Amino acid sequence: xxxxxxxxxxxxxxxxxxxxxxxxxxxxxxxxxxxxxxxxxxxxxxxxxxxxxxxxxxxxxxxxxxxxxxxxxxxxxxxxxxxxxxxxxxxxxxxxxxxxxxxxxxxxxxxxxxxxxxxxxxxxxxxxxxxxxxxxxxxxxxxxxxxxxxxxxxxxxxxxxxxxxxxxxxxxxxxxxxxxxxxxxxxxxxxxxxxxxxxxxxxxxxxxxxxx
Amino acid sequence: xxxxxxxxxxxxxxxxxxxxxxxxxxxxxxxxxxxxxxxxxxxxxxxxxxxxxxxxxxxxxxxxxxxxxxxxxxxxxxxxxxxxxxxxxxxxxxxxxxxxxxxxxxxxxxxxxxxxxxxxxxxxxxxxxxxxxxxxxxxxxxxxxxxxxxxxxxxxxxxxxxxxxxxxxxxxxxxxxxxxxxxxxxxxxxxxxxxxxxxxxxxxxxxxxxxxxxxxxxx
Amino acid sequence: xxxxxxxxxxxxxxxxxxxxxxxxxxxxxxxxxxxxxxxxxxxxxxxxxxxx
Numbered sequence: 284x285x286x287x288x289x290x291x292x293x294x295x296x297x298x299x300x301x302x303x304x305x306x307x308x309x310x311x312x313x314x315x316x317x318x319x320x321x322x323x324x325x326x327x328x329x330x331x332x333x334x335x336x337x338x339x340x341x342x343x344x345x346x347x348x349x350x351x352x353x354x355x356x357x358x359x360x361x362x363x364x365x366x367x368x369x370x371x372x373x374x375x376x377x378x379x380x381x382x383x384x385x386x387x388x389x390x391x392x393x394x395x396x397x398x399x400x401x402x403x404x405x406x407x408x409x410x411x412x413x414x415x416x417x418x419x420x421x422x423x424x425x426x427x428x429x430x431x432x433x434x435x436x437x438x439x440x441x442x443x444x445x446x447x448x449x450x451x452x453x454x455x456x457x458x459x460x461x462x463x464x465x466x467x468x469x470x471x472x473x474x475x476x477x478x479x480x481x482x483x484x485x486x487x488x489x490x491x492x493x494x495x
Numbered sequence: 496x497x498x499x500x501x502x503x504x505x506x507x508x509x510x511x512x513x514x515x516x517x518x519x520x521x522x523x524x525x526x527x528x529x530x531x532x533x534x535x536x537x538x539x540x541x542x543x544x545x546x547x548x549x550x551x552x553x554x555x556x557x558x559x560x561x562x563x564x565x566x567x568x569x570x571x572x573x574x575x576x577x578x579x580x581x582x583x584x585x586x587x588x589x590x591x592x593x594x595x596x597x598x599x600x601x602x603x604x605x606x607x608x609x610x611x612x613x614x615x616x617x618x619x620x621x622x623x624x625x626x627x628x629x630x631x632x633x634x635x636x637x638x639x640x641x642x643x644x645x646x647x648x649x650x651x652x653x654x655x656x657x658x659x660x661x662x663x664x665x666x667x668x669x670x671x672x673x674x675x676x677x678x679x680x681x682x683x684x685x686x687x688x689x690x691x692x693x694x695x696x697x698x699x700x701x702x703x704x705x706x707x708x709x710x711x712x713x714x
Numbered sequence: 715x716x717x718x719x720x721x722x723x724x725x726x727x728x729x730x731x732x733x734x735x736x737x738x739x740x741x742x743x744x745x746x747x748x749x750x751x752x753x754x755x756x757x758x759x760x761x762x763x764x765x766x
Contacts, residue, residue, distance in 0.1 A: 589721035
């Protein structure tokens, strides 16, 4: 399967770059923990545990934005994106490879964020963890594509949050619902639906985003 | 011709709304806002749908004229979306005394869509003119139309669990006359939107032709 | 006017004003287009005369 091999190569390249440069991941880790601490001071005394659950998702979405803003930076700085696009691989493989790498970064951040949250605020149950994973998929899928759009625009980092946040609203609903509801299944199912629908859309439309 | 038809439709719908349709027992006169508020909302959806359709055609057939058509449709949709929010807010104030109700799913959906499509224009203005801008705008327009049902579902889910409703509203029980008035108003608003769409498209095409002409003459 | 009537009037006024603003914008655009086409026509005439 030539396609999957390409995807794996691209993802591995990104991961290796990050392991060597070590700039994005530490920043995201510090950001998410700092944000959680800010939330502690932002929540007045007596604010219940439910509000804190919501804030977890805010922290995750904005940390993701931080990471996504830099997702295409290596390609942009070295001009490699044009080269990748001209390569004989299917353009959607570029998106899939990059999304996979972003997924790994976000998952690494969440590995720290969730325990931190559990320590600072309230325990984290299984449905929250599954919700985080599912939402992660959606964030990576649309985030990677939107970041590619932002990369070619004049306003770059400025426009990515504007593009990302409206699309992220359903993810937040799904995630928060999964965290606080008595019946998280419907929210998890919704997250799965979101992921499926938007992943297909991203996969099909990525080549139009990067082609001339 | 089209404009004349629109004028006639809008005129007759106004007559129907104010003179013919009976007053609602519960809400009184402010219920009549619905005759235009709901058609405006439906028309906004239709405009976004048209924009997405033209975007699909652009990506598929690669004919650049679809870019302008998609853009103008989305522009219309955004204008009607803002009108939906405005009329909906006024209705909320009239019925419940609040300028905004998070329990009104349609209003919340339009707020999300408003954010999304405003970002569309910011995206477009931050890109250089050309096929890439057309392609990216088209992809974003397709995302938008997918967002409509997904967001609606999300808002419904949120309403049930995250924000249980305090205010409830029974759907308007419409008599036959009311329903007829509603339909006429809907056709009128759709016709208005389409007329404005054609006018704006015409204006933009003339702009683009003139620019080409200017370039040809001054080179 | 009762408050219900006031809100009703407000809603319809908003719609009406929006359409009017739209018409005004189109009118402004038409004026500009007229000016531009006149200018381009003059430019074309100059070119024709230059070419002899």
